[in-house]
Amino acid sequence: MPTLRPFLRLATGLASPGSSRGRLNILTYHRVLAERDPLLPEDQIDARTFDIHMAAMAEHFHVLSMPEAVERLFQGTLPARAACITFDDGYADNYTEALPILQRHGLTATFFVCTGFLHQGLMFNDIVTESVRRATGNHVDLRHLGLGVMSLANTAIRRHAAQAIIHQIKFYAPEDRDEICRQLHHQLGGGEPLPGLMMKPEHLTQLARSGMTVGGHTHTHPILTRLPLASVRADIQLNADTIAGLTGQSPTMFAYPNGTPDGDYNIHHADLLQQMGFKAAVSSAWGVAHEGCDRYQLPRYAPWGTNSQRFVIRLIKNALLGQHALRAARTATSIG
Numbered sequence: 286m287p288t289l290r291p292f293l294r295l296a297t298g299l300a301s302p303g304s305s306r307g308r309l310n311i312l313t314y315h316r317v318l319a320e321r322d323p324l325l326p327e328d329q330i331d332a333r334t335f336d337i338h339m340a341a342m343a344e345h346f347h348v349l350s351m352p353e354a355v356e357r358l359f360q361g362t363l364p365a366r367a368a369c370i371t372f373d374d375g376y377a378d379n380y381t382e383a384l385p386i387l388q389r390h391g392l393t394a395t396f397f398v399c400t401g402f403l404h405q406g407l408m409f410n411d412i413v414t415e416s417v418r419r420a421t422g423n424h425v426d427l428r429h430l431g432l433g434v435m436s437l438a439n440t441a442i443r444r445h446a447a448q449a450i451i452h453q454i455k456f457y458a459p460e461d462r463d464e465i466c467r468q469l470h471h472q473l474g475g476g477e478p479l480p481g482l483m484m485k486p487e488h489l490t491q492l493a494r495s496g497m498t499v500g501g502h503t504h505t506h507p508i509l510t511r512l513p514l515a516s517v518r519a520d521i522q523l524n525a526d527t528i529a530g531l532t533g534q535s536p537t538m539f540a541y542p543n544g545t546p547d548g549d550y551n552i553h554h555a556d557l558l559q560q561m562g563f564k565a566a567v568s569s570a571w572g573v574a575h576e577g578c579d580r581y582q583l584p585r586y587a588p589w590g591t592n593s594q595r596f597v598i599r600l601i602k603n604a605l606l607g608q609h610a611l612r613a614a615r616t617a618t619s620i621g
């Protein structure tokens with residue numbers, strides 16, 4: 286329906302005006318898969334879908350780097366239709382699949398990378414998924430995790446089992462979670478080492494050389510509210526130092542692991558980032574950033590779907606309706 290295009294152009298400009306009334310849509314992605322994976326949740330993004338999204342971004346939005354967008358947001362000089370593209374965690378497919386698509390459309394993006402996985406590491410959720418994928422039996426006894434005996438009879442059931450296990454252990458302390466993952470891998474058949482899914486150090490260097498922004502996302506992806514503040518600081522500092530060593534620049538942008546305000550982080554972590562020299566941070570609260578936002582708690586938007594025009598319309602709705610995103614309260618007393 287090419288006739289909708291002028292309407293969409295007008296609507297994006299009206300919903301997302303520039304200057305002091307500026308609205309900044311910050312898109313958030315995790316993996317960009319070469320092909321769809323039946324063991325991952327339905328809302329996964331593959332390269333074809335990502336290409337559709339980026340074509341629409343190039344046509345209808347003014348995509349800025351995060352550092353430029355944040356400065357202009359708070360100076361009141363944001364252009365109309367402003368948007369940023371971000372990725373969390375540091376998956377290798379961000380480099381192999383997403384980067385060429387971004388470059389083809391002339392777009393810039395920010396990659397929030399966990400540096401603890403740069404040497405063939407796997408995040409805990411991927412250890413669970415890959416172990417379940419390779420499981421040799423049709424059942425697994427997970428009564429010790431409070432999950433009973435789970436069936437692994439077919440792919441859909443395996444997807445459900447993997448998601449249930451991930452949900453169950455997500456908030457465990459990192460070392461307990463790692464131990465459970467080691468046991469689970471063994472219990473499900475062990476065998477071949479699991480494949481590395483995360484970026485390698487040289488990928489970070491290349492991203493920075495390509496003009497992309499590399500942001501902080503901690504070293505080990507802990508839930509910040511579960512750790513003492515001193516441990517949080519040490520983990521974030523190690524992440525920043527590792528990124529600086531590989532890209533030549535200390536990160537100034539940060540994404541909270543998991544990112545739920547007053548759940549996964551609180552106001553003390555926002556203050557800590559400011560003390561450590563970061564210029565802004567993003568949460569996973571749904572919404573659009575505007576001048577009245579806390580610059581250490583900018584909300585984001587997770588796109589989905591393969592229809593280009595619906596994708597643009599959802600971003601217009603986000604710009605119109607997403608101005609009151611959740612954020613961690615200034616009165617928070619817990620420092621985890």
Ligand SMILES: [Zn+2]
Nearest residue numbers: 373374542543
């Ligand atoms: Zn993350």
